[in-house]
Each structure stands twice: as C-alpha cells, then as structure tokens.
Amino acid sequence: MLKVKNVSFSLNGKKILQNIDFSLSAGDFLGIVGPNGAGKTTLLRLISGVIYPDEGKILIEGKDTRSFNYRRLALKVAMVPQNTFISFPFTVFDIVLMGRTPYLGRFERERKEDLEKVKEYMDLTGIWHLRNRKITEISGGELQRALIAQALAQDTPILLLDEPTSHLDINHELEIISIISRLNKEKDKAVVLVSHDLNLAARYCRRLILLKEGKIFSQGKVEEVLTARNIRSVYHLNALVKKHPVTGFIYTIPVSTQNGKRSEKRGRIHLIGGGGSASKIMKELIDRGYEVSIGVVNVFDADFETAQIFEVPCVVEAPFSPITHESYQKNMQLINTCQLVILCDVPFGSGNLLNLKAALWALRERGIRVVVHSETSIKKRDYTGGRAEKIFQDLIKEGALLAEKEEEVLSFVKDHFS
Known part of the structure; x- marks a missing residue:
C-alpha cells in the first residue's frame, strides 16, 4: 500500500x-x-x-x-x-x-x-x-x-x-x-x-x-x-x-539521564548487595560519576536488573542458587580493582554468606576501605544462626565505617575520594 x-x-x-x-x-x-x-x-x-x-x-x-x-x-x-x-x-x-x-x-x-x-x-x-x-x-x-x-x-x-x-x-x-x-x-x-x-x-x-x-x-x-x-x-x-x-x-x-561520562578520576566502588538493596545507591553513585561494580547477585534479582540498565560490571549466580566458590573468586577479583567497597543493607543466609566474607577479605587482606550500610540491625538480617553477625562485628572492629542512612554512605564516599 x-x-x-x-x-x-x-x-x-x-x-x-x-x-x-x-x-x-x-x-x-x-x-x-x-x-x-x-x-x-x-x-x-x-x-x-x-x-x-x-x-x-x-x-x-x-x-x-x-x-x-x-x-x-x-x-x-x-x-x-x-x-x-x-x-x-x-x-x-x-x-x-x-x-x-x-x-x-x-x-x-x-x-x-x-x-x-x-x-x-x-x-x-x-x-x-x-x-x-x-x-x-x-x-x-x-x-x-x-x-x-x-x-x-x-x-x-x-x-x-x-x-x-x-x-x-x-x-x-x-x-x-x-x-x-x-x-x-x-x-x-x-x-x-x-x-x-x-x-x-x-x-x-x-x-x-x-x-x-x-x-x-x-x-x-x-x-x-x-x-x-x-x-x-x-x-x-x-x-x-x-x-x-x-x-x-x-x-x-x-x-536517569546520562549526565556526562563516568570518570575514572572519581574512583571505583564495588557494591555488595542483593534483593534490591544496592539499586538506589548504585544509581546515585553513577549519577555522580563513579565507576561501579557489583557482586555476587542472582540473575533476575532487582540489583542484577539495575546493573543491566546501567551496564555495570556484575558477578552473577544462577537464580535462587547459593554463591559458588568460582563466583566468590570473581567477586574478589572485581573488589581488587576498586578503592572502596560498600556493603549494602542486605539479609544474609547460607546462600550469600560468602558476600559478607568478601567484604571482610577486602578490609583485612587488601586494606580496602569498607562502608557498611546498616539501616536494619544485623540481628534481624542474620539467617545463619549467628555466623553472619560474627563476621559483621569483625568488620566493624577492624575499621569498617558504619552508616545507618544512605545519605551517610554517600557522605563517606565523598570524603573518601576528596
């Protein structure tokens, strides 16, 4: 026609x-x-x-x-x-x-x-x-x-x-x-x-x-x-x-709109999240020009979808599957390229406990600054019979910065790279 x-x-x-x-x-x-x-x-x-x-x-x-x-x-x-x-x-x-x-x-x-x-x-x-x-x-x-x-x-x-x-x-x-x-x-x-x-x-x-x-x-x-x-x-x-x-x-x-290009000069940050706990912070950091990566998250998780939108490097695991040793190693490799790690306000079970261990490894073994976002008490987020709480407390004892609000997390980030 x-x-x-x-x-x-x-x-x-x-x-x-x-x-x-x-x-x-x-x-x-x-x-x-x-x-x-x-x-x-x-x-x-x-x-x-x-x-x-x-x-x-x-x-x-x-x-x-x-x-x-x-x-x-x-x-x-x-x-x-x-x-x-x-x-x-x-x-x-x-x-x-x-x-x-x-x-x-x-x-x-x-x-x-x-x-x-x-x-x-x-x-x-x-x-x-x-x-x-x-x-x-x-x-x-x-x-x-x-x-x-x-x-x-x-x-x-x-x-x-x-x-x-x-x-x-x-x-x-x-x-x-x-x-x-x-x-x-x-x-x-x-x-x-x-x-x-x-x-x-x-x-x-x-x-x-x-x-x-x-x-x-x-x-x-x-x-x-x-x-x-x-x-x-x-x-x-x-x-x-x-x-x-x-x-x-x-x-x-x-x-979000793409306001300018991501700049290496602002620094690289690795997020440890899951269940959507990292999505908002991820967007904020990208909007402010930081290079961001995330891991380990499951395919179809809300944080995985957000990472896909922003084309963020991401260590992924199969849907509803526990973190494997291979994914844990990949996560540490990504962490090793960053100057700051943010541990998001995520619940921990046996399936994702290796994410918490990765944050402790970054702080203890690599000397990378870790910011812990904890709006909800770790006791209420620990489904491992206390194992997650122990690692969490070790993080705080060894110098991780504790932030109750997302605004505090972003403030720590700004101070770290200024």
Whole structure:
C-alpha cells in the first residue's frame, strides 16, 4: 500500500531525513518514535504529500505521490497534524464535514452518505453534542477530537497521526487511540502514529521505527526496538524495559539521564548487595560519576536488573542458587580493582554468606576501605544462626565505617575520594 524508498530530505541546507526506507500494508499499525528533532513530523508531511523528498520516492499503491493531485491524494491519505490553529468560527460540525470534501465535486452539495459519516465519527469521538459550537470556543482537547473525527470522516485507507493525543486527558487519550486501533483491525486501515509516549506506542503499535538524527536507528517488532540499549543510545537515558504482567505489553520506566561520562578520576566502588538493596545507591553513585561494580547477585534479582540498565560490571549466580566458590573468586577479583567497597543493607543466609566474607577479605587482606550500610540491625538480617553477625562485628572492629542512612554512605564516599 505505502512504500517509502530511500527517502532523504533537507531544509535550508540541513539534512532532516536520510535514507528512510520502509513499507506499510493494509492493517498495519506502525509507530514512529524518537527524540525531538529526529524528523518524525517531517516524515509524516512527506508521506501526506505536503512536501516532497529531495531523494528517493514515496509510493502509494505503486504510484509516486508526486503524480497525485490534491483530491486524489486526499482519498488515499488523511492526517491529524500536531498543532492546528483555526481562526474562522466554523461550527464543529462544519470542521468535521470538511473531511468529506475529496468526495464532492466543485459545486456539489453534501450527500446523505456524507452527513451520516460525519455523525458516525462525531459520535465515535464523543463530540456530537458540540456540533453547533464554534470551533474557536471549544477547548484544545475538544478541538483535537474534532480534527481526529475529520480525518476519520475522510475515510482513507491510510491514516497519519502526529501526536494525536497531546492535548487530551488520559481518559480521552485511551478512548481515542482505542477507537483508531479498532478501525485499524476492523476496516484494515493502515495507521502511522508519531508519538513521544513510548508506552502508548508500545501498547497499540505492532511495529516501530526508532529515529535518531534523521536516520532509522532501529525498526521491527516492539520488543526488538524498545530495548534498554536502544533507548540509551537514542535518548541518552537509562530505562527499565519490562513486559507488564497483566497486559503483556512492553513498558519503559526512565531511571536517569546520562549526565556526562563516568570518570575514572572519581574512583571505583564495588557494591555488595542483593534483593534490591544496592539499586538506589548504585544509581546515585553513577549519577555522580563513579565507576561501579557489583557482586555476587542472582540473575533476575532487582540489583542484577539495575546493573543491566546501567551496564555495570556484575558477578552473577544462577537464580535462587547459593554463591559458588568460582563466583566468590570473581567477586574478589572485581573488589581488587576498586578503592572502596560498600556493603549494602542486605539479609544474609547460607546462600550469600560468602558476600559478607568478601567484604571482610577486602578490609583485612587488601586494606580496602569498607562502608557498611546498616539501616536494619544485623540481628534481624542474620539467617545463619549467628555466623553472619560474627563476621559483621569483625568488620566493624577492624575499621569498617558504619552508616545507618544512605545519605551517610554517600557522605563517606565523598570524603573518601576528596
């Protein structure tokens, strides 16, 4: 139905889009995502025929959009723009009715079929009660719904949406996108959605194109495009990417921006954690520019997932498995590269007691400063019959710094490297 073939576009000598290549079939729901300035809106304008590419071709049903006149193109493609300003006081009904213009001759009046289409889509978008209101008197969200109704009334096989829900509250946002999704499935409409909302795009789109600096950085299925690595590369943002346990949809949670590069000059710190006890401190240290490693943690542990997000060196053990001697040795090797060890507020059982022994080894055998974060008494965290408490007390006796709050831990870190 639609083919974008090696399209490039420049404006005032600046390349906006380069070598864009993809196709769209009937029933496809394609999302275009990317940061500001990536070229998302420009790409939609090229597809809609408002502007033409400098290089490459855009084909609709095998024909170059350059060969289409306005009316013929409007029968194939409808677009909801990101921002529209209407100064003339048309009624809301008249605005939606304009979507039927391509079906009418020059002096032809609207037919019964046109009026029925308008009412159908005004009802569908929840604005029929606004039909006699002036478009200049309604809210931004109501105007957005009117423009969506207009595009739907145009009844084209291809629908382009540029941030269609940007002015809508969360209820109307889900309602409108659900309507479009239903029409996509029931009427085989091909939909292209530009959105800054990665979670919205992941929920409704079946394919994604991720743009970076005017080029396609990644395209494919949602789970192939929305990865922590891709988000980090394109948005310069660390994010958690998960599959929702109830809906089954991919969702992202921003964790932190990448403010500058990690600096060796600030020092290397090894964390001994588990069960999520190191995640917050890990993020804080990385945000402040420290090199961080962690071990030993189990695969799928919360601290393991945080380490994956930040690409932190990590000694891992199989899920729900005790620390092996091999992992213990690897942990000590990582510790040996650091200038400071932080023992986090983690419970100890027989399975992770070697982590506590690694902290004592660092202090006693290697002379590496150890900071012990202990908001909860070691007695309440010791599930080894007292063995963990004994090692813990040895740590304190031999000079480990005790911190009850995370703020104290970070203060010790600052003092150590100042």
